[in-house]
Amino acid sequence: MSRPLALVVDDEADILDLIRITLGRMNVSAVTALTVAEAKLQLERHRPDLCLTDLSLPDGTGLDLLHHINTHHPDLPVAMITAHGNMESAVAAMKAGAFDFVAKPVDLSALRNLVESALRLRGRATPTEERTDSEPPLLGDSPAMQQIRALIAKLARTQAPVFITGESGTGKELAARLIHAQGPRRDGPFVPVNCGAIPHDLVESELFGHKKGSFSGALADKDGLFQAAAGGTLFLDELADLPLPAQVKLLRAIQEKCVRPVGAAREVPVDVRIISASHRDLAQEVEKGRFRQDLFYRINVIELRLPALRERPEDIRPLAVHILRKLARAASEPTAVEPWLSEEAGAALMRYAFPGNVRELENILERAVALCEGERIEVGDLYLPVNERAGALESSGAARVALDQTHLNQATARALGMTPLAFRYRLARLGIDRCEAA
Template identity: 65%
Template sequence: MTKAHALVVDDEPDILDLIKITLARMDLTARTAADIAEAKRLLSDQAFDLCLTDMQLPDGSGIELVAYINARYPETPVAMITAHGNMSSAVAAMKAGAFDFVAKPVNLQLLRRLVESALRLRESDLTPPEKTGSAQELLGQSRPMREIRRLITKIARNQAPVFITGESGTGKEVAARLIHGEGPRQAAPFVPVNCGAIPEDLVESELFGHKKGSFTGAVGDKPGLFQAAERGTLFLDEVADLPLPAQVKLLRAIQEKSVRAVGSQQEVPVDARIISASHRDLNTEVEQGRFRQDLFYRINVIELRMPALRERPEDIPVLAAHILERISRQTGRGPMRLSSAGLERLTSYRFPGNVRELENILERAAALCESDEIGVDELYLPQGSSSTTIAGSPAQTDVPLENYLDEIEKKAILQALEETRWNRTAAAKKLGMTLRSLRYRLSKLGLD
């Protein structure tokens, strides 16, 4: 690895000296420019691994330089130096393509981490990330999925907050993991958290940590999820479910890049990329006062919309084949396939639960099927649920998806029990599950 080179653009000599000394201690060489014109000249002279630029320059805005470098030298990440508290400028810079930002007065610890992240980008360009298995794939060759994969590759090089939107079951967490896995933070933790699953009175403690004795039950110091995602990625799934008080503290943590544990008097710097997701329309949540507009503005620097499965029906055959291959491998059965009629039925189905529902349907079908070919009858799809006639689908009858799937599961289990004269061991074998698993499902469905 050759020595890295940085370009620093600022018209304040003190800032230039401070950054230049910091970079030298990190074994980087730095060239400095006082304005955009000089920066452009230096860029034409040599290649740089990183550029740090001030927002306000004598001959224009730093955002202009960001756009220029992204257009002419896209392999060079650019970080913006902003005035303290001027988050609108930081967000504007990242929307223009800035890699990250650091606020004045410059926190040297955060600056060093920013530079390290930029240099890891350089290393990841030289060594492509290893594929981490099928769980990390977004399958399909439809136009929407090709575009999603292209955007993920582009977004992974950035450090700006990403908001992933889409219906439940469209693969929002898979997309978040891919953004993490293809970027410079791939060696650090990916920490997913379902914001709707955290009790309201524990949200602050879970996200930011707490000190011993800060509340009843706090028997020791506990780091929060921000600290757990240090130098990695924090994935806030269903971020719309956060209560308003927690939204205020989350906004401050993202803006200041620091957190304060419950019961602590000190803030500690944190370096975690924020990716959030929700199946709700956050614009509507903001309009109705359930989500803070300033927080939405801050987390929605880059938006990635995951398409619904009914928008890409041509991907259903490859998805179904992949899921059945996984089921066969996990259960130790031989290869399974869909009949032509079964595949046609799936392709015409609207899938209100998207890929997650497809997985559930095929898992049930595999458990019920006694041969290696799954037909229409084993799919248990409602009649009249195609893309043209959907009167029987859950989306039209306002039946919650979970209740709808429970009814399918209940019907399959009762049929197996009746065919085996209510011999639970035989029914479990017929359904391709353990007796313990059958007992659990019977209890869950109220059949015990």
């Protein structure tokens, strides 16, 4: 296989030499250009695997070159070289489609990490398509979900921070895992953290690590979650719950790509991609003074909004089938028989608003599987609010009998050390319709 080729565009000869030498040590060839016009000519003469371009050029800007590449070479990753501290330009470049950025003076470690990620994206490593069977599913054939999957595929091709919004239970972590699994960092770790679950006085230690003796209880050096996610993705869920002092350090970690452990004298570089999420409106949190505006601007480079389940009711039935199949596989007693929804139960789910979204659907079905008789799930087994069930079971007079039978089956299953689902499967295999009281 031929050596990878990079196009490097900068009007400073020293920068060009530094990058060319660094790439050479990585076994990457380089062609250079001093202007936008020269860069366009090099693109026609060669087929580079990535492009590194300065933002300020004599005959235009790196953004001009980025737009040209997006139009004529859409699969070519482009990284921006920006002036130190000029994060507004870096953010604007990533919003326009840049793969990543590196600040002057160029940190060679950060440059090498960037180049390696870009080359993996270009297929110099295992292609994404060969790993799709290990990716988590994001189910649904509604237009909304088709659009979400297409956007996730695009987001996986960039290192820009992504902010995922949506109500609780819509699958924000699942979307983050998909972005990670389809991108060049897929061989690195995916580290999820719920910011709201960390005690406020331990947030900085958990995120950035600490040195021995830096506070009471710090008995040894400890790496933080940033270090644990090195080479991969750090998913910060419920970011709005992060206290303001930690927000300051998080902003610096994202901008400078380095962290300072609590009690440490110096910062250490970290190579992570940040994906964050919250079910709360961060813009409103900024207005109320509970979230830093500069951090919001930095993490919200690209926003991915996940629709509520009630916005895509056509996905409810296929989701239910998938969940029921998963519950059957998880049963301690394997069986070929899977629980299934009656027409009336499926219709009731379609009418329900699902304030808890997909997570609530999973809970409803898991409860229904545990409480229903046989494999067919009826409306009453769902235990939806009465107005949603339209009194289907109440009018029949059978609800009390069914509930009593359910309790008896549950008690018997517990006595045998089995799950209710496994107990019912055992009854079905033995040809027993129900368990009778002594």
